[in-house]
Amino acid sequence: MTMAHLVSGELDPSPISERWILVLGGVTRQGHRRASRAAATALASGLDVVWFDGYDETEEGFPREFPSAGKDEGGHLVTVDFAEAESHTVSGRLRDGGRLKASPMGRWVWKQLLRRIGSLLRPRACWATIRSDIRILSDRRTPDAIVYTDPVAITSAWYAARIWTGVSVSTAAPGGYE
């Protein structure tokens, strides 16, 4: 298999073959690991994989895991890292707490509140971040399947399902794509 790591906005669909799956990897560690396993399974069956990866290893403290490259057989993996871009959205700024002028206690309370609001907005922020890349893909290609791997990716999966109406959408959680 071969792989290419891109950041959001750089996606070029030309190296992707006709047989591919879309993996919406979410932002959590478990979502990242499930995405990695789902990608590995698809690659081993000769499918290409486009994996939108919002996992931020500096935030979670665990390194990223990717299917190992270099095997002769298998498809082509394209990962699109959108963690950095997503951190600049309204959701990302709210989770960061922003610059607050308040007493230490007041600041703490506000930070918790803003973080909570930012987290609730995050699924939509992720979709807003990857939307343009998905549209580029949709102009040229139709995936064999759409796989999402954590709750934050549900929004992106819902919108992707509206773009590719005939494509199966499933989770890589137990009982899903794995």
Add this chain to the structure above:
Amino acid sequence: MKPHLLYIAFWYPPSRASGVYRALATTREFVAAGWDVTVITCDRPFLEDEVGSVDESLLKETPLDIDVIRVPFTFDLAADLDVRSLNWWSANFPTLWDGLHRKIAPIRNTVSAALGTHPTGPQFTDGYQTWIDPVVKAGVAVDARHRVDHVLATGNPYSSFEAARILAADLGTGYSVDYRDPWTIDVFTGSTNYADRATLAAEKRIVEQAASCFHVNDAIAEAYRRLYPHQAHKQIVVYNGYDAQSIPAVTDPASPPYRFGILGTMNDRWPMDAILKAWKASLPQLPAGSELLLGGHLGYFARSQDVLEATLPSEDVGFRYVGPVHKADVADFYASIDIVVVPVPGGPMVTSGKVFEALALGKPIVCVQQEGGGARGLLNGHPLAIAAEPTPKSVAPALLEAARLAVDFDPDTVTAIRKKYCRYERHVAMQPMVVTITGRLRGSDRE
């Protein structure tokens, strides 16, 4: 033909949850008693991704001649979701939508249970109820291949009990439940801890229909006898006990400096603050170089580790965290220390599995638990046990007294202690469960 036990144990190796050791002992003892055993447990991705830790070494402890069926489970709201059927709000704010749904569910269940309008009867929510149906299906498939003679479930999670009840009814066999903790009774206060009528109703029907209910100590069994007086005869005590392999050979009496040791999975209910303050206060009175070692995982979930680690002191106060201690290395850990410190939260219903190892070691024990606590009760009459309240003022003199005992005792005392407490050796301790269920089989659970 061998009888066949279907054992529903959500936590089973490679899980490292505290209930795993009792589950392992259960399967071992039934195999030794001539049963075929099939275990239904959760899947590895759940342990690896959501719990965040496994202990591969525990897989070596599982009996070779059992079948293990892993039934998937996840807390993830993304699982089993029909994305296309979502409305705009639930699709764009899935975590908010799910949070509201979870908040409302118990209220809705209670109301529908009270009105009798729920299509399938009162539905409890312990967070694991999505596991019930797949387990029942898996159990039916197991029975089709190899007839099941009895279903045994261990909880928590208590959804395992409900799965056992439904499955046993489907198969026309009996079932038993093994409470590692009480369900609707608060283990710390003894009062009812669920206002949710659906949960109370679920436990009631499970206990009423079960063949036997096993409990880890007398206080919990007694509480269940009081709660269900008509089912009092079913409540049987099966102590956790200790594994013989965890007890090292008898060593010579200690010599200064002393090594105090705590072993177990630390959690935020342990009275560690009192112990650590007492340790710092008593350190100047102990021989130079004395140490307090802590061995074990910090919390049950990977995310707990950093939080608990931050509460531990630095090593310059004679404290050392030695990290997780695998089951095979427990005896070595105990051999390396002179005095065992057992931190236990709660009251009469809390005994802690580790207290049984401490009982059998034959080393001085400092048990830190409030008066009337279950672990303290078990230590009554132990010649080297000192009980302390969970306050620095009570623990500090106990540590110093234990250091004195560590040099005074002789190997004959150790031998006598080990003989006295061998009734808690796991093989012996588990027998009431094996004998009860085997006895029911003779009475014919299933024609």
